[in-house]
Amino acid sequence: MASNESDLILEMKNIDMFFPGVKALKDVTFNLKKGEIHSLMGENGAGKSTLVKVLTGVYQKTNGSIRFDGEIIEPKSPKESQEMGISTVYQEVNLCSNLTVAENIFIGREPRGKFNQIDWQTMNKNAKQLLHDELGIDIDVTKVLDFYPVAMQQMIAIARAIDTKCKILILDEPTSSLSDRETERLFQIMRNLKNMGISIIFISHFLEQIYTICDRVTILRDGTYVGAYDLKELPRIQLISKMMGKEIKEDEIEAVVDKSVPEKENFIETDNVTVPGKVKDLTMNIKKGEVVGFGGLLGSGRTEIAEMLFGITEKTQGTIKVDGVEVSVKSPMDQMKNRLAFCPEDRKLAGIIGDLSVRENIILAMQAKDGMFKHMPRHKQNELADYYIDLLRIKVSDREQLIKNLSGGNQQKVIIARWLATEPNLLILDEPTRGIDVGTKTEIEGLAVRLAKEKRMSVVFISGEMGEMVRTCSRILIIRDHEKITELNGDEISTAHIMQAIAGDYHGQA
Amino acid sequence: MDKLKQFTQSSLMLPLCALAVLLLFNAIFVDDFFTISMMENGNLYGRPIDILYRASSLIILALGMTFVIATGGIDISVGAVVAISAATCCLMLGGDISGVPEHPFIVAIIAALCAGIISGIWNGTLVAKFKIQAMVATLILMTSGRGIAQLLTDGQIITVYYTPFSYIGGNIPGVMVPTAMIIAFLMVCLVVFLDRKTSLGLMIQSVGINPTASRYAGVKVTAVLFAVYIFSGFCAGTAGLIEGSLIRAADANNAGLNMEMDAILAVTLGGTLMVGGRYYIGGTIIGAITIQTLTTTMYAVGVSSDRLPAIKAIVILLIITIQSERFKELYRNWRLKKSKEAANA
Numbered sequence: 001m002a003s004n005e006s007d008l009i010l011e012m013k014n015i016d017m018f019f020p021g022v023k024a025l026k027d028v029t030f031n032l033k034k035g036e037i038h039s040l041m042g043e044n045g046a047g048k049s050t051l052v053k054v055l056t057g058v059y060q061k062t063n064g065s066i067r068f069d070g071e072i073i074e075p076k077s078p079k080e081s082q083e084m085g086i087s088t089v090y091q092e093v094n095l096c097s098n099l100t101v102a103e104n105i106f107i108g109r110e111p112r113g114k115f116n117q118i119d120w121q122t123m124n125k126n127a128k129q130l131l132h133d134e135l136g137i138d139i140d141v142t143k144v145l146d147f148y149p150v151a152m153q154q155m156i157a158i159a160r161a162i163d164t165k166c167k168i169l170i171l172d173e174p175t176s177s178l179s180d181r182e183t184e185r186l187f188q189i190m191r192n193l194k195n196m197g198i199s200i201i202f203i204s205h206f207l208e209q210i211y212t213i214c215d216r217v218t219i220l221r222d223g224t225y226v227g228a229y230d231l232k233e234l235p236r237i238q239l240i241s242k243m244m245g246k247e248i249k250e251d252e253i254e255a256v257v258d259k260s261v262p263e264k265e266n267f268i269e270t271d272n273v274t275v276p277g278k279v280k281d282l283t284m285n286i287k288k289g290e291v292v293g294f295g296g297l298l299g300s301g302r303t304e305i306a307e308m309l310f311g312i313t314e315k316t317q318g319t320i321k322v323d324g325v326e327v328s329v330k331s332p333m334d335q336m337k338n339r340l341a342f343c344p345e346d347r348k349l350a351g352i353i354g355d356l357s358v359r360e361n362i363i364l365a366m367q368a369k370d371g372m373f374k375h376m377p378r379h380k381q382n383e384l385a386d387y388y389i390d391l392l393r394i395k396v397s398d399r400e401q402l403i404k405n406l407s408g409g410n411q412q413k414v415i416i417a418r419w420l421a422t423e424p425n426l427l428i429l430d431e432p433t434r435g436i437d438v439g440t441k442t443e444i445e446g447l448a449v450r451l452a453k454e455k456r457m458s459v460v461f462i463s464g465e466m467g468e469m470v471r472t473c474s475r476i477l478i479i480r481d482h483e484k485i486t487e488l489n490g491d492e493i494s495t496a497h498i499m500q501a502i503a504g505d506y507h508g509q510a
Numbered sequence: 511m512d513k514l515k516q517f518t519q520s521s522l523m524l525p526l527c528a529l530a531v532l533l534l535f536n537a538i539f540v541d542d543f544f545t546i547s548m549m550e551n552g553n554l555y556g557r558p559i560d561i562l563y564r565a566s567s568l569i570i571l572a573l574g575m576t577f578v579i580a581t582g583g584i585d586i587s588v589g590a591v592v593a594i595s596a597a598t599c600c601l602m603l604g605g606d607i608s609g610v611p612e613h614p615f616i617v618a619i620i621a622a623l624c625a626g627i628i629s630g631i632w633n634g635t636l637v638a639k640f641k642i643q644a645m646v647a648t649l650i651l652m653t654s655g656r657g658i659a660q661l662l663t664d665g666q667i668i669t670v671y672y673t674p675f676s677y678i679g680g681n682i683p684g685v686m687v688p689t690a691m692i693i694a695f696l697m698v699c700l701v702v703f704l705d706r707k708t709s710l711g712l713m714i715q716s717v718g719i720n721p722t723a724s725r726y727a728g729v730k731v732t733a734v735l736f737a738v739y740i741f742s743g744f745c746a747g748t749a750g751l752i753e754g755s756l757i758r759a760a761d762a763n764n765a766g767l768n769m770e771m772d773a774i775l776a777v778t779l780g781g782t783l784m785v786g787g788r789y790y791i792g793g794t795i796i797g798a799i800t801i802q803t804l805t806t807t808m809y810a811v812g813v814s815s816d817r818l819p820a821i822k823a824i825v826i827l828l829i830i831t832i833q834s835e836r837f838k839e840l841y842r843n844w845r846l847k848k849s850k851e852a853a854n855a
């Protein structure tokens with residue numbers, strides 16, 4: 001694998017990077033060949049995003065050198081690296097939520113008219129064209145970005161990145177909230193770009209995707225360089241071992257968790273519940289100690305059902321019963337009192353309170369539930385925070401670290417901790433393993449099943465990844481166009497059945 | 511050493527330094543600045559006491575303002591609410607020359623505080639319920655507040671001859687410390703209690719940083735917003751009592767004039783950012799005292815009152831610049847460069 005000097009478009013050598021009190025990168029090497037798709041892998045907090053940000057000038061390295069296209073560079077800002085030909089989709093979508101889709105795509109390079117005024121018409125037309133041609137999505141580009149769900153925002157960010165001329169395209173977990181169809185579309189684009197000689201850095205926690213699309217992988221562990229490998233010569237299990245830094249066996253990762261036997265008692269029931277434009281005439285129940293999945297395509301209304309259950313949106317029709325008693329649901333607090341918990345999908349917007357510490361983020365929901373005057377003493381707060389940091393193996397420098405300074409996956413874990421701390425009877429997890437590394441993912445799946453079994457907690461598991469739902473759920477509701485179309489039970493749950501059911505070709509045994 | 515480092519990086523560092531510089535200036539250029547003596551009637555007297563005494567209303571207003579700003583809002587109506595509160599109190603007591611109050615004193619006090627709270631409810635409704643931007647929402651009361659105070663007093667300046675009324679702005683007979691200082695102290699205690707012993711602080715900061723996520727976490731965002739504006743109104747009501755008592759009259763046009771600006775300044779000097787989020791009670795208090803010290807110093811060195819605002823503006827500009835992120839960054843870079851040069855040499 002002797003790499004010729006001129007093969008390399010990018011050479012990062014001996015990179016060190018400090019944050020106050022944290023050494024995020026230690027002596028990291030990263031080489032990228034022309035026209036290859038190269039993956040960066042490592043556990044949550046290993047330093048993948050940091051390495052990318054050092055390259056694009058978001059952060060300044062403390063030490064080391066970067067050679068790009070034959071020249072030593074010292075990128076000082078994302079704008080600078082963009083101009084040099086490094087196009088990036090960051091992990092946390094960094095678009096402007098109050099601008100329109102078209103504005104977001106063309107910001108900084110708007111098409112101009114005769115008098116140098118912005119040519120809105122052309123801009124909107126081009127944006128629509130771009131999204132349609134490249135990604136096969138047809139949306140109203142004059143709506144503000146906020147209007148669309150995270151997955152769509154991610155697609156828009158991708159569209160923006162690939163539309164600018166570049167030599168290196170960096171994608172930091174672009175597929176974390178995409179469905180299979182969109183992911184496939186993205187891969188097609190990536191292959192085209194590769195054929196054009198563009199190099200791509202692709203970060204993802206999905207092994208499947210890595211092996212499908214990437215040529216090589218560089219592995220990081222705890223901010224240090226483990227090695228670069230040809231994926232053809234590296235079996236999955238070894239890749240995971242290298243990431244985790246210990247030998248592991250196949251069955252530890254792919255183990256199908258033992259499914260709990262659902263009890264007869266309902267915890268929550270809905271009867272013909274409707275939320276205009278979001279939930280259509282939903283009748284369903286969730287039993288105590290059961291893990292229920294919501295299966296469906298992107299935008300099918302899975303999240304909307306969860307939001308209705310938790311009182312984020314108000315129903316206009318139908319009834320909701322908790323423990324057999326009809327309840328009025330006007331706000332999240334109503335449902336928190338009924339011991340529901342909801343871990344939302346959009347981490348940045350609806351999950352983290354960025355400038356608060358990990359401790360404060362963990363106790364927030366519990367404290368809100370207890371009310372203002374039942375203030376938890378500080379030592380209790382510390383105990384609780386430490387307990388969950390330990391339980392979920394959250395990588396923090398200490399519990400007072402601001403949550404915005406954690407890696408994406410670790411932020412996600414803090415939000416899960418926040419809700420576990422309220423000791424709910426029903427825990428709704430909307431894409432809980434998004435951006436979470438392989439090892440921890442198995443742990444979270446296991447945790448969901450264990451909570452159901454041992455504590456008789458009901459769990460709603462929403463995931464775009466079918467395999468994950470197959471592993472955890474004992475029942476799956478199939479959602480399409482904001483409507484429940486069928487249910488799958490016990491043994492009939494399989495990836496194939498879920499997909500058929502979504503397509504309307506399979507209607508379940510019941 | 512670590513302690514020292516911690517301190518130099520803490521948010522209190524700047525306002526404290528600013529205050530220290532001012533005090534140093536006074537120690538050098540103003541005679542007997544730090545002398546505190548006792549007057550014949552047993553009251554304490556001296557410049558430091560004078561500063562704290564005059565800063566009292568400002569501290570009270572700034573405390574309420576701290577919470578409001580921490581939620582990402584602002585309350586520019588507090589100056590006008592001071593006038594309303596003062597007018598209400600004077601109206602209730604009446605301007606009888608014989609000094610007999612129309613209503614019992616306690617009723618007048620409660621009425622004045624209620625006037626503040628009602629103002630707060632009005633602001634809270636606009637901001638929390640109708641989601642009007644805080645600046646615009648409170649602007650309404652800011653401009654109409656003095657009119658309301660005029661209406662209350664029928665356009666006249668009611669002068670109150672009831673002696674106990676003057677105790678609020680002065681001293682209660684037999685007590686050495688000015689009453690305003692005691693009230694300010696009690697308000698500080700209340701706020702520290704709310705901050706430390708309840709989870710209000712957590713909720714306020716959480717709402718200020720990310721209201722959507724707060725709602726998802728079960729925080730009653732509307733209620734929190736309501737609460738901070740009501741509390742700010744209550745603070746303004748309290749300050750109104752002091753301001754009214756100082757001149758023993760309801761002066762709708764001048765009571766609390768421009769105090770909202772000083773309150774906002776005190777909060778920002780104290781390190782709380784206008785975008786909301788983390789707040790610093792200690793910083794706010796020191797900020798308020800700093801502003802008052804500045805004013806007193808200027809008078810002490812004989813700056814005429816019409817030039818005062820200009821000089822105040824310059825000093826404040828200085829402090830705010832030093833505090834800004836950009837400046838800190840420049841300073842850091844400069845330090846880094848220095849240490850690099852040192853390492854190379």
Ligand SMILES: Nc1ncnc2c1ncn2[C@@H]1O[C@H](COP(=O)(O)OP(=O)(O)OP(=O)(O)O)[C@@H](O)[C@H]1O
Nearest residue numbers: 019024044045046047048049050405406407408409
């Ligand atoms: N702004 C910051 N301040 C302090 N520490 C930070 C900051 N950003 C990241 N870190 C720390 O640096 C380490 C690496 O974070 P990074 O985001 O690069 O991880 P990652 O490999 O991308 O993880 P993930 O898979 O969860 O996205 C983490 O331990 C994180 O806590």
Ligand SMILES: [Mg+2]
Nearest residue numbers: 049091407408
């Ligand atoms: Mg990352």
